Amino acid sequence: MNKFEQLLAEQDVILLDGAMGTMLINQGLKPGTPPELWNIEEPERIQAVHRAYIQAGSRLILTNSFGGSRIRLRKHNLENRSVELNRAAAKLARQEADRANRIIAVGGSIGPTGELMRPYGKLDYEEAKVAFAEQARALVEGGVDVLWIETMSDLNEAKAAIEGAQSSGTLPIVATMSFETKGRTMMGVTPNQALRTFTQLNLIATGANCGKGPDEVEYAINSMRQDGAGLFLVAKPNAGIPQMVNGQVVYNGTPQIMADFAKRVYNNGVKLIGACCGSTPEHILAMADALNLRSSS
Secondary structure (H helix, E strand, O other), X not given: OOHHHHHHHHOOOEEEOOOOHHHHHHOOOOXXXXXXXXXXXXXXXXXXXXXXXXXXXXXXXXXXXXXXXXXXXXXXXXXHHHHHHHHHHXXXXXXXXXXXXXXXXXXXXXXXXXXXEOOOOOEOHHHXXXXXXXXXXXXXXXXXXEEEEEEEOOHHHXXXXXXXXXXXXXXXXXXXXXXXXXHOEOOOOOHHHHHHHHOOOOOOEEEEEEOOOHHHHHHXXXXXXXXXXXXXXXXXXXXXXXXXXXXXXXXXXXXXXXHHHHHHHHHOOOOEEOOOOOOOHHHHHHHHHHOOOOOOO
């Protein structure tokens, strides 16, 4: 039993982390720079983010590898460094998790390629699957406990990522999709369609992340819960809606709003709760307090 499976067995609820990109931008990551490059060039900054989330109460942290597939890195002429950057991401998170005085699991973040799959675009299913498999293997080599596929909008791309991840070994796999207005992903997938597909693919958990804030994620999660599948559920929304304030992107979801969200979805049976874009350790701390986790962490 690895650390993620141990937490699932022992904890009533697992508090996840918050945004990585938001934190790195606040530290000076320039627009257009792939965050994964900082796994090599600024490793102490990456570990500082992991450390802050652990201190806030997170029991699972995600690697800085969201855009780490060779297909996505190709936009920056870094496709040949995919293995290096993903392995480094996993090692940084693993080192920080192992320094904690309690069990912290590490999830290997795998995000979409940024390309449209056929027939809507040029990305072939097998090409995507091979790229995701390469990324997953590097994350496993770096020491993750679970492969965490997230922010998918195309069900075929999600399936390619899951199959690629499964080829890397026997680690548990989580997959979440990003649902927009009216309860569908950008590619029209409903929560129930995603759940029906994922229940056939040997996942350990599924749910919703990112999107347009807590309300949309809560709607998607409630739809999945009513379907009655046996998977653990994940709720990891953005901290509200992004707005431009003095030339900067600011999310309107306060720590209190996210804390209230955490209580609601926990009461509706969600096991894995965290936050996505726009969130900070302050949001996670408020969620930990709302779930009465600080005394037990």
